[in-house]
Amino acid sequence: MSIKITEQSYGKARVCLSYIKRNENRHDFVQLTANVALAGDFNVAYSAGDNSPVIPTDTMKNTVYAIARKQGVDSIEAFARNLASHFYDSFEHVSTATISIEESLWNRIEIDSNKHDHAFVGGGSEQNTCTATASAEGVQLSSGLKGLQVLKTTQSGFEGFLQDDFTTLKPTDDRIFATTITADWTCQKPEGDWSKTRTKIRQMLLDVFATQYSPSVQKTLYEMADAVLAACPEIGQISLNMPNQHHLLADIEKLSLQNENDIFVPTPEPFGVISATISREV
Numbered sequence: 638m639s640i641k642i643t644e645q646s647y648g649k650a651r652v653c654l655s656y657i658k659r660n661e662n663r664h665d666f667v668q669l670t671a672n673v674a675l676a677g678d679f680n681v682a683y684s685a686g687d688n689s690p691v692i693p694t695d696t697m698k699n700t701v702y703a704i705a706r707k708q709g710v711d712s713i714e715a716f717a718r719n720l721a722s723h724f725y726d727s728f729e730h731v732s733t734a735t736i737s738i739e740e741s742l743w744n745r746i747e748i749d750s751n752k753h754d755h756a757f758v759g760g761g762s763e764q765n766t767c768t769a770t771a772s773a774e775g776v777q778l779s780s781g782l783k784g785l786q787v788l789k790t791t792q793s794g795f796e797g798f799l800q801d802d803f804t805t806l807k808p809t810d811d812r813i814f815a816t817t818i819t820a821d822w823t824c825q826k827p828e829g830d831w832s833k834t835r836t837k838i839r840q841m842l843l844d845v846f847a848t849q850y851s852p853s854v855q856k857t858l859y860e861m862a863d864a865v866l867a868a869c870p871e872i873g874q875i876s877l878n879m880p881n882q883h884h885l886l887a888d889i890e891k892l893s894l895q896n897e898n899d900i901f902v903p904t905p906e907p908f909g910v911i912s913a914t915i916s917r918e919v
């Protein structure tokens with residue numbers, strides 16, 4: 638039997654880096670996790686056990702720290718771009734270098750409305766994300782956020798859905814809407830101000846979530862994307878993933894109590910999976 642490799646890539650996952658940028662007494666702090674993935678002319682490593690083209694994944698890990706030291710971490714996007722370019726430019730047999738980064742958030746502690754120079758408070762589950770891919774086409778960058786947990790106690794419903802023999806769900810115009818937003822977007826301007834764009838997009842997502850009646854997760858997702866694309870001309874498209882994290886009415890009638898739409902069972906599993914990519918029509 639003859640076989641062939643149709644696709645391969647390898648790399649190092651979850652390289653953790655903490656970085657201090659010192660401007661006299663004022664410090665910036667970044668904590669990130671980077672994944673490195675390389676594709677290219679590595680087939681002999683698989684088929685013949687020939688390791689001569691293999692850049693050890695241990696070297697990839699070291700490179701993350703070395704590039705941070707040599708080029709700094711101005712933003713996760715700039716750092717991802719520098720790393721991807723390093724791997725693509727340094728090794729002729731690398732055809733694609735992909736760096737994806739997740740940044741844990743540390744916000745300055747505020748004391749009497751003054752932001753502290755070097756003391757920070759954690760940002761919970763939310764993370765900033767980005768991916769840089771270096772190839773013959775140059776460096777492609779996307780940016781995003783994940784773990785943005787939101788909930789509202791009213792102004793959400795779900796009615797008019799398809800009914801069949803297996804449908805038991807009751808239509809409602811007043812339910813809890815809870816989700817954890819993951820968003821990824823592509824920037825048309827490669828040298829944009831990533832951080833400003835992320836702050837603006839995050840605020841648009843929260844504004845639409847909080848202020849518009851939601852007839853479904855799907856419609857709210859669409860309205861969020863519409864608002865982002867309208868407010869940020871630099872964004873070409875946005876992908877949103879918004880699981881429907883159910884809080885179901887508790888069945889307290891069997892306790893001879895009436896549920897006045899205020900007693901719920903938070904139900905982590907199963908959850909609805911709602912996602913879409915929305916782009917501008919050309």
Ligand SMILES: O=c1[nH]c(=O)c2[nH]c(=O)[nH]c2[nH]1
Pocket residue numbers: 795806852853854855881909
């Ligand atoms: O907003 C919703 N979209 C659905 O597709 C769905 N399905 C479901 O059971 N509840 C909901 N809610």
